[in-house]
Amino acid sequence: MLTLDDFTPVTLEDRAFFLDLYARYPQQHSDMSFVTMMCWNHYAHYAYARVGDGVVIMSVIEGEKTFRGPIGPRDPAALEEVLDLAVREGCAAPYYVFDEETLDWVKALYPGLAFRSDRDFADYVYLASDLDDLPGKKYLTIRGHLNRFRRSCEPVVEEMHAEDLAEVREFLKKWCAWRHCDESPVLAEEKEAVLYAMDHFSDLGLSGLMIRVNGAIAAISVYDDLNPDTALIHFEKGLPDCEGVYKAVNQEAARLLAPDRTYINRESDVGVPGLREAKLRYHPHHMAEVYVAEKTDLEKRHQGRGEI
Template sequence: MLSQEDFRPVTLADRAFFERHYARYPQSHSDNTFTNMVCWNHIAQYRYAYVNGSVILASTLFGVTRFRPPIGPRDPDLMRDVIRFAMEFADDTPMVLIDPETARWMKELDPSLTLVPDRNHSEYVYLASDLAELPGKHYLKIRNQINKFRKNCSHTIEPVTGENREEVMQFLVKWCEWKGCENDLVLAHEKDAVFYAIEHFTELPLRGLMIRVDSQVAAISLFERLNEDTALVHFEKGLPDCEGIYKAVNQATAALLVHEVKYINRESDLGVAGLREAKLRYHPHHMVDVWSLKSKEDASASNRTSLQVSEL
């Protein structure tokens, strides 16, 4: 039976293991990626167990531990064991980031389970060609902002490398000063995550590009291949000196990736109204929807919502 002793911390040394496993079981949600786990380890404390050919992920955020469904071959006994263990160990939401297919399977294994949609962590996936070309009237305002940026800001685009990493770090310091990271807990943790990504850039499966304005780094984008047809943008940062720079770095990233992948995953909105509006403005092709498992004590409040799982 699964126990706490089966779990070990996710570290940089585990990269090869996760790359091998995810080559067999490709991921579609950013939270399960190795890059995400090591970059956010300082706050989320990711751990994993490897049982019967499956990876079980857990994270502890602000003292609350939650689990993910097993990543590997379909194993009903293991799934039941993970559910049992999560129910005993975690809070009112013991398992998160459950894809719709797995949610259906879990309900087949145990119809009494209460599964609810988690819109705040559903991820936005766009056609790479849409982000690169910004076609049609839906993107007119964005095209105008990019044209204004190009007209008013003398700029160049280049890849992020080990050689210009120090300049990127200096840029991030300026970005944090502008955003007031030290006075915002969420931004402070994001600062630590993106700094870790740059500090370990050559040790992670990351690529990146930067926009220089008047020779100074003014925006960056960090991304990687998520699966066969999708790239994932982990971080995108810009300074306010040139209007439209965020739109410009978004398009520049897509223009690079459109020759490699069909889709670009730009992660979730975390329920932030302004961020949701901004992501919807780019007209996603589809969402990576996820569900959460509720504890039996909390299930009565979610029964009506949980019925939706049968409609997936």
């Protein structure tokens, strides 16, 4: 029987293990990214356990446990163990699914099990070529803002390297002072996440770019690959000195990524209205959905059918 004692905290030393796992079972949502788990580990306290030939991931946020998996071969017995554990130890909504294929598999095994879609945490996935080229009338306004930005601010774009990280940290301190990070619980957690990414930039296999205005860093983008077709933007920050800098860093990242990736995942809007409006303005190709099962539904999952 799977228990909490079977779980081991996710650490940086587990990177090779997760890279191998995800190479065999590619992921679609940013929440499943190893970089995401490491950068937000201080907040979500990720741990993993092996069940059969698969892997189960648990997160603990403010004492509430949630589970996802098993990641690996389709194993009904392993899934049953995960769902049993979610019922015993999880919060009110303890089981998450982050891709349509897994959702279809779980529903085929448990036809009566209800899932709800969590729109606030669905990732926005764009065609990389769209974010690079900004084609057609639907991007006309954005192209106009970019043209004004480039005329007025004369930006210089550089790829981010290890020798730049100390300067990037100073930029992030300025960004946090502007956004009053320490006065906002959400931004305070994000500050810790992005500084962790800078402290472990090479160890995490991250890449990034910087936009300079008058020699100083005005914006950054930090990213890696979520799967062979999709780049994942983990952090994107800009200072308010030059209007349009966020649009510029968005396009410049796409310009670097588009030759080798079909899609760019720009994560969710976490239910923030202004952020949702901004992300929709770039016309996502599709959403990487999140599906959640409530504990009360998990407890009733065998009603009306035999045991697997």
